[in-house]
Structure formats: structure tokens, C-alpha cells
Amino acid sequence: MRRSSAAVAVLAFGLWACLHLAWVAPRLTGSRAGSSSHNQVRTVSRVPRMARGGEDLRAYAQSLPVPPDYTGPPYQGPASVNDAFIDHLLGLYKQQGKLPMKYAYMMALDVLDLLKQEKSLQRVAVPPGSKITVVGDLHGQYFDFVHMIQEVTGKPSPQNPILFNGDFVDRGPWSVEVLLCLYAFKLQNPTAVHFNRGNHESEMTNYQYGFAGEVQVKYEKKLMELFSETFRYLPLATVLENQVFVAHAGLPGPEERLWEDWMQKAPDEAAGVLKRDRQITLAEIEATNRVCEPNPMEFPLVIDFLWSDPKGANGYGPSTRVPMVYTFGPDVAQRFLAANNLKYMLRSHETKSAGYQETIPNVVTVFSAPNYIDRAGNLAAVAVLTNQGGSLEKQFVQFQHQPHPDIESGAYMKGKSLAPA
Numbered sequence: 001m002r003r004s005s006a007a008v009a010v011l012a013f014g015l016w017a018c019l020h021l022a023w024v025a026p027r028l029t030g031s032r033a034g035s036s037s038h039n040q041v042r043t044v045s046r047v048p049r050m051a052r053g054g055e056d057l058r059a060y061a062q063s064l065p066v067p068p069d070y071t072g073p074p075y076q077g078p079a080s081v082n083d084a085f086i087d088h089l090l091g092l093y094k095q096q097g098k099l100p101m102k103y104a105y106m107m108a109l110d111v112l113d114l115l116k117q118e119k120s121l122q123r124v125a126v127p128p129g130s131k132i133t134v135v136g137d138l139h140g141q142y143f144d145f146v147h148m149i150q151e152v153t154g155k156p157s158p159q160n161p162i163l164f165n166g167d168f169v170d171r172g173p174w175s176v177e178v179l180l181c182l183y184a185f186k187l188q189n190p191t192a193v194h195f196n197r198g199n200h201e202s203e204m205t206n207y208q209y210g211f212a213g214e215v216q217v218k219y220e221k222k223l224m225e226l227f228s229e230t231f232r233y234l235p236l237a238t239v240l241e242n243q244v245f246v247a248h249a250g251l252p253g254p255e256e257r258l259w260e261d262w263m264q265k266a267p268d269e270a271a272g273v274l275k276r277d278r279q280i281t282l283a284e285i286e287a288t289n290r291v292c293e294p295n296p297m298e299f300p301l302v303i304d305f306l307w308s309d310p311k312g313a314n315g316y317g318p319s320t321r322v323p324m325v326y327t328f329g330p331d332v333a334q335r336f337l338a339a340n341n342l343k344y345m346l347r348s349h350e351t352k353s354a355g356y357q358e359t360i361p362n363v364v365t366v367f368s369a370p371n372y373i374d375r376a377g378n379l380a381a382v383a384v385l386t387n388q389g390g391s392l393e394k395q396f397v398q399f400q401h402q403p404h405p406d407i408e409s410g411a412y413m414k415g416k417s418l419a420p421a
Contacts, residue, residue, distance in 0.1 A: 090149070
């Protein structure tokens, strides 16, 4: 006999929690609310007030000293970030220098102010004759990241806008450096630097895959709370020139969030049960409350954009990543694109040997972390979209892994060489 969907959902959420939430720091209770527009929105305080960009945290940041021997770029507000600041910061990190904690706090607070002005779905114009570059997963691989910026994409500017499509941090041991460079880019050119949230911009993953440990070792635990708050305000998706949908992972999942044991054993048969008849619109995505820590029970649409994957067969299926996450087939993608008058989708979230792949028709994966975790052997790529006569035409630029200091991927994960005591 089939279980009720409610019972299955409760069981699946328990499994999700046991597998993926047990290691989140005990200080975190409840969640800051956010759900899709057709779900009830609940708002519960998640972090101390000092991690929400209040004046008390700014006062704390201002009270922090700058080490007397620091020779890197000084941060004195967004107006202080110019090309010289960016070049100096990139060089500082290549030499494995460290930005003072005072500046890390101040930059994160100022980026948080910018992100609060954005929407869950951002709409970005790409006028005829102009271009935009979409960058996939970076995962704290700083030396590959700086090579990409200096040799592949160029630095972002009004003439060279870039959309960074999530998974900035975790695994790679220079996640702090990658993130603060991205935040510096955003402060210098807030309307030319765009972010989408990835599944690794969440506490759940950050406490498991190293970013939280790295922040604690390089700075202090309290700064992680502020970084987490900036992540909660990241957009979930971006539409380029009303033509191209960009999200980190996937598309809206089935309307009834069934999860039963037999689905894992017969995923193709699950497609006949897991369905969506009513298409979610861009306006609904734009109205979604994104300010949450994602979990599949309260925020299913957020989970879909951060976690799901395309598959070759039609319909929905169960994901092998985590419970209550679904895969989607070519028919699901085509219906979503057609309902919203879109041409194709760019997403990331999966390593590809060539750095990119049209995974299913009109859904292209782009991944920008070469030789992922120092052993995948993959090329990386970025997508360059150029408006040619009113149509966004895509091409891909590949690049290879770069030499880096002898620090293992995942070094800040629990039990690894650089993890905090």
C-alpha cells in the first residue's frame, strides 16, 4: 500500500536531517523564513542581530585593528574599490597574504546591503552588440580562479559583465580568498557583477565541506555568521535579455513532493507519478522569499534551484544526491522554457570533462573549476553570451588547471590537515 505523501515527506525530511544537518553548529536554531509564493512563509530568527548588518556589527568591525605590517589594499568603503585595489588584492592572495579581518567584515556588510536590494530572480539586459559571461562552480580553487579572471574572462566591468552562478566556496582551500575577490568585484561594479546562489552557499554544506572551518582558522567563527547572511540574500536565478534562464542547478520540481522507496529502484516509473501540470512563472520566482536556509520541506523551490539535475529520460525522477531532490527530463525543461518564453537554460552544479555540456536539449551545464578537487581531471569553461541581432548566442571558452601551493583540497574539512581543533 502506498504511503500518504505527507507521511513520506516527513520520513524523507527526517532522513535528510539525519544525513545532512547533524553537523551544523548547535547555536543555529530555526530558520529565517522564505518559501515559494504558493507556500506559507514563516519567519524565524536564525542568527544573532550582530550578523544581520546592524550598526552594532559595523561598530565591531570598525573597532578591529589593521596589523601594522599589512601592505595590501586598504578598504574604506565601496568607493575605495577601484582597479588598483582589485589588482592589489589579486596579487596579495597569489602571494598567500591575508586581508585584515576588519576589511573582511566591512566588505561583507557592504555587499549585504547591495544584495538586500536585489530580487530572488534578477533580470539583466544584454543589449545588441554586447555580451555577458556566465561562470560556473569555483569551489575555492583560487589559483584557477585568478587565472580565469586574468587570462580568460577579464575583470568584470560595465563593458564586461559577469554572472557567477554559485558554488563559490567549499572544498578548495582558498574559499575565503575567492569569496572576498567576488565581493570586491561586486562593490566596484554592482550593476555589472551578478550572483546566483549555489547549494554550497548554505550552512548545511559549509559546515561539512570546509568553508566554515576555513573562516574559523583564518578569521573567527563570528564572521561565518555574516557570510551565511550574505548567502541567504543571493538571488536564486537570473534571466538574461528575457531569453536565457540561469540558475545554479535546476528547475521547479513536481507539484506533489512524493518520495517513496520504490522510486529509487524504478526511477523511470517514478516519472509517471511525479508530475507538474501548472508551470511556475518567472513572476512567481521573483516573488519567492529566498532568505532562508534551504530544506526540502519548507522551501522546495529553493531546493530545486540549488540541488536538482537534468536527466535524459522524460519526466521527473528521484535524485541520488540527497532525499527530496528531483531530477528533470527534456520534456520538463521544454515546458518550463516555453511557458516563460525562454530560449534555453544555463546551469552548473555538475563536473563536466570538457567544462561544459548540453546535458539535455536547451539545458547547458557550465563548470569553471578545472581538475575539480585536484583529481577529477576535467577542463573548466565559461559561457560567453553575445547579443547578435537580438538573439543571445553562446560560445564556450575552456581553460586548464593551474599549479598551486601544496595544500590539499578539502584541507579545512573536519578531520583534515587544516581543520580547526
